[in-house]
Amino acid sequence: MRFRPLIAVFLLAGCLAWAEGMRPVHASKAMVASVHELASQTGVDMMRAGGNAVDAAVATGFALAVVHPAAGNLGGGGFLLLRLANGDVHFLDFREKAPAKASADMYLDAKGNVIPDASLLGYKAVAVPGSVAGLVEAERRWGKLTLKQVMEPAIRLARDGFALRYADARALRDEHLAQFAESKRIFQRDGNYYEQGEIFRQPELAHTLERIAQNPDDFYHGAMAGELAAAIQKGGGLISGDDLANYKVVERRAVRGTYRGYQVISAPPPSSGGVALLETLNLLEGYDLHALGSRSAMSIHLTAESFRRAFFDRAEFLSDPDFTPIPVAQLIDKQFAASWRESIDPIRATPSDRLQRPKFEALDQLASTRAPAAVHEGGNTTHLSVVDAEGNAVAMTTTLNDSFGSRVTVPGLGFLLNDEMDDFTIKPGVANLYGLIQSPANAIAPNHRPLSSMTPTIVLKDDRLFLVLGSPGGATIISTVANIIMGVIDFGLDIQQAVNAPRFHQQWMPDELRLEKFGFSPDTLPLLMKGGYELNPTGYWGDAECIAVDPRTGDRLGASDGRNGGRAIGF
Numbered sequence: 001m002r003f004r005p006l007i008a009v010f011l012l013a014g015c016l017a018w019a020e021g022m023r024p025v026h027a028s029k030a031m032v033a034s035v036h037e038l039a040s041q042t043g044v045d046m047m048r049a050g051g052n053a054v055d056a057a058v059a060t061g062f063a064l065a066v067v068h069p070a071a072g073n074l075g076g077g078g079f080l081l082l083r084l085a086n087g088d089v090h091f092l093d094f095r096e097k098a099p100a101k102a103s104a105d106m107y108l109d110a111k112g113n114v115i116p117d118a119s120l121l122g123y124k125a126v127a128v129p130g131s132v133a134g135l136v137e138a139e140r141r142w143g144k145l146t147l148k149q150v151m152e153p154a155i156r157l158a159r160d161g162f163a164l165r166y167a168d169a170r171a172l173r174d175e176h177l178a179q180f181a182e183s184k185r186i187f188q189r190d191g192n193y194y195e196q197g198e199i200f201r202q203p204e205l206a207h208t209l210e211r212i213a214q215n216p217d218d219f220y221h222g223a224m225a226g227e228l229a230a231a232i233q234k235g236g237g238l239i240s241g242d243d244l245a246n247y248k249v250v251e252r253r254a255v256r257g258t259y260r261g262y263q264v265i266s267a268p269p270p271s272s273g274g275v276a277l278l279e280t281l282n283l284l285e286g287y288d289l290h291a292l293g294s295r296s297a298m299s300i301h302l303t304a305e306s307f308r309r310a311f312f313d314r315a316e317f318l319s320d321p322d323f324t325p326i327p328v329a330q331l332i333d334k335q336f337a338a339s340w341r342e343s344i345d346p347i348r349a350t351p352s353d354r355l356q357r358p359k360f361e362a363l364d365q366l367a368s369t370r371a372p373a374a375v376h377e378g379g380n381t382t383h384l385s386v387v388d389a390e391g392n393a394v395a396m397t398t399t400l401n402d403s404f405g406s407r408v409t410v411p412g413l414g415f416l417l418n419d420e421m422d423d424f425t426i427k428p429g430v431a432n433l434y435g436l437i438q439s440p441a442n443a444i445a446p447n448h449r450p451l452s453s454m455t456p457t458i459v460l461k462d463d464r465l466f467l468v469l470g471s472p473g474g475a476t477i478i479s480t481v482a483n484i485i486m487g488v489i490d491f492g493l494d495i496q497q498a499v500n501a502p503r504f505h506q507q508w509m510p511d512e513l514r515l516e517k518f519g520f521s522p523d524t525l526p527l528l529m530k531g532g533y534e535l536n537p538t539g540y541w542g543d544a545e546c547i548a549v550d551p552r553t554g555d556r557l558g559a560s561d562g563r564n565g566g567r568a569i570g571f
Helices: 037-048 053-067 131-142 147-160 166-171 181-191 203-214 223-234 241-246 273-284 297-317 334-341 361-367 476-489 495-500 524-530
Strands: 025-027 031-034 077-083 089-094 250-252 255-259 262-266 381-387 393-399 457-461 464-469 513-516 535-538 545-549 556-560 567-570
Touching: 025 567, 031 037, 031 053, 031 545, 031 556, 037 053, 037 147, 037 381, 037 567, 053 077, 053 131, 053 147, 053 203, 053 381, 053 393, 077 131, 077 262, 077 457, 089 131, 131 147, 147 203, 203 223, 223 241, 255 273, 262 273, 262 476, 273 297, 273 334, 273 457, 273 476, 297 361, 297 476, 297 524, 381 464, 381 545, 393 457, 393 464, 457 476, 464 476, 476 495, 495 545, 495 556, 524 535
Parallel strands: 513 535
Antiparallel strands: 025 556, 031 381, 031 567, 077 089, 077 393, 089 250, 255 262, 262 457, 381 393, 457 464, 464 545, 545 556, 556 567
8 A cells, every 4th residue: 555645724713713823923033832821921020120031931840830730840850051142051860869768669568569559649659850950050150130120020919819710720620639629728728629610729839939039948957848848758658858858950962963954952761752753763764755745644654653763762761860871872872763763664664572683892891781662651740831022042841740740739838849759650561541662761660750751942043043842741752852843844834733733643652643533634544554554543631831033023923722721921
């Protein structure tokens, strides 16, 4: 059988009518894109007050901890990618860490079986949070304003409250929040659920933010650290005062590559995102996707096969670089991609269990000591992108892991804690609740950071800022970012069209092609099935918050994802 190249059918006026805009938001000086209008406005206000992109990103991040508690946070972690106007690049890793008392079998019963939900709900699921340290460190090193200035809007939003959107009010009805008294009291009014338009106030969180603004060290070394550690241990968790005191933000070297002459800068390990993104793009560089047509069966096939191989390598080689050697340079080598490309059948899907990596000397020795195994990652993260008037750019992704994290709210402090321990391997070789076989390279160990898919990314054109992008979505973050980059570079879409376009994803295991339910040509799906794909149509996913810079005018073009009601704001 032969695939027919089909021109894209996005159905934006119908199937994607929920998208906020059909065209990007234009601004001549600066832009912020995030999942919530109030958070984006906070970032814009900082730049209007004389701040730069870092001030805006930190202010937006703290605001998201108030207005988007499902993923915005003080009790989680994340990554920040910064490109300064002078070309310097910095990457901050403030990913959560396993506490010192963590052990590989901590979620197994006496018979070695996985205890249901033990790594997902409650205090024992919590890893040492890094968000506060990361935001404070970024502000200290590169911000122009004071920490108090950039935190004041978040404090005000928590103290005075804000009107809940429909989706926000519905999200607060999460059944697992009701399992924890403090979470039920704050977010569900003890069962008297909030409705759309009601003002949601969080006085305890406001006081916590005031304490951080006054003395950020208090969160990790002072009285607040003691309160936090005591609450976690009282609830059966493992985090101690020493775990908090020993937490450190790490600056790492961003990964870099090229795609059709564009320069791509992205997240290094412990994120798998940047490596898998660059490996995918290297594989795709050998095909003329533009000639095949966006969302044609052939372009989807070749992209899915590239995802399959990149995720196969992700599963085998990527973990915490502080404890395991990661062959980053080899995985993003274009010759390696060319060798992999030879294994792609031009018309049929390769069964995932039959993949065989090509011989590549730099990887062969490491490959002989490891077995690839897929890793689950929670999908409730949040991303923000910022570009200021000087051309400084920030792409930052933060997470609690699952929606509302562990569902535990720290008594007296008013913020939710992550359930990031579930991102580790709970039991090597055993499928988790998502059907994924867990990797021994990502096993729980003291002070380790779990593997992540967060992929904050910056793209340059002729050494000039061109795209700032990222998304939540667990493993689908990588494919979302790749699809948006391809949409702009290969298919000539503007940034909003690229964000709106229907998404698809293949991650090696499970062996299926996941697609959003709407937006694909009805002729395309049967062709993919005839080509050997098992299709898994799902709802919308991700929340890409992106900015493009017009190479001709320098205008900032904001594209927020209507799938989750985001908003890009500029001036």
